[in-house]
Amino acid sequence: MKKAFVFLIDGFEEIEAIATIDILRRAEVDTVTISLDPALRVKGGHGIVIEADQMYEDTDFQEADMLILPGGNVGSKKMLEHAGLHETLKEAAAAGTYIAAICAATMTLGKAGLVNGKKATCYPGVEKELTGADIITDENVVTDGRIITSRGPATTIPFALQLAELLNGKEKADEVAKGMLVY
Numbered sequence: 001m002k003k004a005f006v007f008l009i010d011g012f013e014e015i016e017a018i019a020t021i022d023i024l025r026r027a028e029v030d031t032v033t034i035s036l037d038p039a040l041r042v043k044g045g046h047g048i049v050i051e052a053d054q055m056y057e058d059t060d061f062q063e064a065d066m067l068i069l070p071g072g073n074v075g076s077k078k079m080l081e082h083a084g085l086h087e088t089l090k091e092a093a094a095a096g097t098y099i100a101a102i103c104a105a106t107m108t109l110g111k112a113g114l115v116n117g118k119k120a121t122c123y124p125g126v127e128k129e130l131t132g133a134d135i136i137t138d139e140n141v142v143t144d145g146r147i148i149t150s151r152g153p154a155t156t157i158p159f160a161l162q163l164a165e166l167l168n169g170k171e172k173a174d175e176v177a178k179g180m181l182v183y
Contacts, residue, residue, distance in 0.1 A: 002029050002065045002066070003065050003066075004024055004068055005031075006033050006034065006068045006070065008033055008037070008042040008070070009037055009078045010043055010074065012045060013071045013075065013103055014046055015156050016159075017033075017044070020102075020160040026176045027168050027173060029164065032054065034055070036085060044075075056084065056085070061092055062095070064097055065097065065098060066097065066098035066099070066100060066167060068100045068101070069100070069108055070102055070105060071106070072103065073104060075105070076105045077104075080107055080108055086112045089108070089109070089112045098163075099148070100149070100159070101150075102150040102151070103123040103151065104122070106121075107126050107129035109130065110133065111129070115130050115147060118147050121141070121149050122135070122151065123152045141159050141162045148162060157182060161177050
């Protein structure tokens with residue numbers, strides 16, 4: 001079974017995290033939430049508290065097929081300051097692991113140097129943080145190699161379905177989309 005890790009930090013965007021987790025689990029991806037905070041309980045940007053499955057320090061990232069960063073104004077800024085996360089992302093990218101970010105969390109990919117020379121999209125206004133990226137503004141989800149980016153809360157469902165397709169194939173992603181009445 002494919003495995004995805006979703007990072008949670010105080011101020012994360014709930015729609016982007018929870019809908020992505022839900023869709024990936026529907027697509028039979030072993031989806032594990034990882035707290036970047038000092039506790040398992042993490043509070044989203046709109047006050048929704050989630051209990052992560054495990055702590056960052058206790059996670060073997062070599063098990064992951066994909067690492068996912070939900071956005072959120074406060075959460076994205078905190079991810080920018082998490083040096084350990086940046087190293088984890090760089091190591092995973094070097095190992096060929098998929099790296100996905102949505103909304104302002106794409107800034108972390110920029111700071112880690114993971115979008116340099118790649119096509120990417122992001123939340124409007126954070127383009128300058130995606131150092132060296134070819135910014136695509138007319139697509140909701142952009143995949144370039146093993147880097148997947150998306151624009152914001154309203155693009156979460158197509159983002160998560162793209163992740164499901166990359167991990168478990170188009171047939172499974174289409175089955176999930178149909179069951180959710182996406183199309």
